[in-house]
Amino acid sequence: MQIVQNLTNKIHSTEFLENHRKKSTDFTRNRTLTFPRLMSFMLNALNASIQAELVRFFNVIDDSYLSTKSVSTAAFCKARMKLSHKAFIELNDDLVQAYYETATLDKWQGHRLLAVDGSVTQLPISDELLNHFGKARSQASMPAVRLSQLYDVNNNITVDLQVESHSTGEREMALKHLNKTEIGDLVLYDRGYPAVWFYKYHMLKNVDFCMRIVKSPNIIKAFLESGEYSDIVDFPCTEKSLRRCRKDNISTESIRLRLVRVDLPSGESEVLVSSLTDLKAYPTSIFADLYHQRWGVEEDYKVLKSRLNIENYSSVSVEGILQDLHAKLLTKNLSASAIHDAKRKIKKPKNTRLYEYKINFTFAINQLKDNIVRFTMKLAELELYELLISKISKSLSVIRPNRKFVRQDRRNKTNKYPMNYKRTC
Template sequence: MQIVRKLTNEIHSTEFLEKHRKKPTDFTRNRTLTFPRLMSFMLNALNSSIQAELVRFFNFIDDSYLSTTSVSTAAFCKARMKLSHQAFIELNDDLVQAFYEAATIDKWQGHRLLAVDGAVTQLPTSNELLKHFGKARSHAAMPAVRLSQLYDVKNNITVDLQVESHSTGEREMALKHLNKTQAGYLVVYDRGYPAVWFYKYHRLKNVDFCMRIVQSSNVVKAFLESGKYSDVVDFPCTEKSLRRCRKDKISTESLRLRLVRVDLPSGESEILVSSLTDLQAYPTALFADLYHQRWGVEEDYKVLKSRLNIENILVFLLKVFYKTYTLSY
C-alpha cells in the first residue's frame, strides 16, 4: 500500500504534470479526463476496445457525474496527444526504486542478480506498423517488434523493458539496459550477447556479468583443449570489436576474463565467460546454478504473454502512440 500511495501522489502532483505535459496550456481546463485520470486509465491492463475500457473505467471510479458522462475514444486520443510517453518511463523507474527501498531484497553472493533476454512478438497487419517496425522474416506478412527485458530473477521484478523495431540488435537493446544498473549488480546473458566491446561497457559501469559463449573463438578453443574447468584468460579485441571500440572511443586493450566449463547431463558442455575472476570468492561449482537462474526471465515472458496478454497491450499502446486506430484487436 505504501508503494501504491507514493505513485498515486506522484501522478496527482503538479510537478509531475508540468514535467510530462507537452505544452503549458495542456490539462489546464476542467475536463472530465483529467491528467491523473488519463494516467490511471492507461496504467490499467487494457485488452478490450478503447471505448469499452473507457466505460468500464469511469463506471469503476463511481463518480455521480462521471458515471453518467461518456468519454469518447476521440476525446481520449486527443487528451493522450498532450501527454509525453516519458511519464510512464519515469513512473516505472520510481516504482522499481520504491520496491527496492521497501522490500527485503534477495541477492546472489552479495550481488543483485539480473538477467537479460529478448523476444519477438508479432503485431496485427498494418502498413504503418510494418513501415515502422519491420518484420521478422523477409517472407512474413505481419510486422513484428523486438522486446528486451532486464529482469531481477531473485526478486521477480522487471527493472527495464525495451521495445524496438525487429532490425535492432539484441546487444544494442541490452546496452540500454545498462543505464539501469550500477556497481554491485551481476547480469546473466544467453549466448547471443558475448562481444569484447560489450564486455568493456560492463567494465565502464563496474557491473559484473556472466554469459554463455559459443565455442568457435580461438580463446575458447584453447581453453577447451587445456582440459580445465576454470581459467582466467586474455580476451583481445577482434576486428568487429576494434571497430566498435574506436567508434565509441573506448579502450581497445584486451580484457582479463574468466572462462568456466559446465558439463551437462546430456554429455555436452557449456562455456561461460564472466567478469568474476576471483577464484576463491567465486568457486567454479557456483557457475552452473548461476547461469541456470537466468531461466527466470524466460519464465516471466511466459507470464507476459499468457496472463497479461502483452500482444494486446502493445497493440493498444501502438494505436495510441502511432495513431493506428483502424487496427482490430
C-alpha cells in the same frame, strides 16, 4: 503501500502533468477523462475492447453497477494523443528507486542479480508502425518491435525496458541497460551477447557479468579440448571489437576473463564466460545454478505476454504502442511490489510440506485489476491495501524443481490479437 501512494501523488501533481503533456493547452478543459483518470485507466491491465474497459473503469470510479458517465473510444484515443509515453517510464523509474530503498532484497553472493534478454512482438498492421519499427523478416507483412529488459531475477522487478525497431541489435539495447546498473551488480546474458568490446563496457562500469558463449571461437575450442572445467584466459581485442573500441575511444588491450564448462543432463557441454575470476569466492560448482537463474527473465516475458497480453495492442500509432508497453510494464512491477509486501504475511509452513511454495504472480495481477484504479484515484484507504495484500499472500503455487518443457515455436503463428476483434471481458 508507500510505493502506490507516491505513484498516486505524482499522477495528480500539476508538475507531472506539465512535463508529460504534448502541448501546454492539453488537459486544461473540464473533460470527463482527465489526466489522472487517463493514467489510471491505462494502468488497469487493459485486455478487453476499449469501450468495455471504459465502462468498467467508470463503474469503479462511481462505485456503481452501471455508471452514468460515458466516454467513447474516440474520446479516449483523442486524449491519449496528448500524453507522452515517457510519463510511464518516469513512474517506473520512481517505483524501482523506491523499491530498492525500502524493500528487503534477495541477493546472490552479495550481488544484485540481474538478467538481460530480448524479445520480439508482432504489431498491428499500420504503415506508421511498419516505417518506424520495421518487420521481423523480409517476407513478413506485419511490423514487429524488439524489446529488451534488465530484470532483477530474485526480486521480480524490471529495472529497465528498451523498445526499439526490429533492426536494432540486442547488444546495443543491452548497452543502454548498463546506465541503470550499479557498482557490484552481476548481469546474466544468453549466447547472443558476448563480444570483447561489450565485456569492456561492463569493466568500465564495475559491473560483473556471466554469459553463455558459442563454441566456435578458437579460444573456446582450445578450452574444451583441454578437459578443464574452469580457466582464466586472455581475450584479445580483434576484428569487430577492435574497430568498436577505437570508435568508442576505449582500451584495445586484452582482457582476462574466466571460462567455465557446464555439463548438461543431455550430455552436451556449454561454456560460460565471466568476470568472476576469484576462484575461492566463486568456485566452479556454483556456475551451473547461477546461469540457470537467467531463466527468470524468460518467465517474466511469459507474464508480460500471456498474463498481461502486451501483444494485445490498443493502438496503431507509434506513441500508442509505446504507451501500451510501458503502462503494462509498470502494472507488472506494481504487482511485484505487492507480492513483496504479501510475503511478510505468509505463515511459516509446516515441516511436512514436500515442496517450497511461492505467491502466485498471475493471481496478484488479477487482484490489482480495478483496485489499482481505486488506489490511484484516491478512492481507497490503507485498509483495502492490507486486505488485498492478505488475499494475495494466501494464493500460493508449488515450486517443483527440475521441471522441463519443450519450447514451442510460435514464429509462424498468425496475429493473436487482430485489431478488429477485441475481447469483451
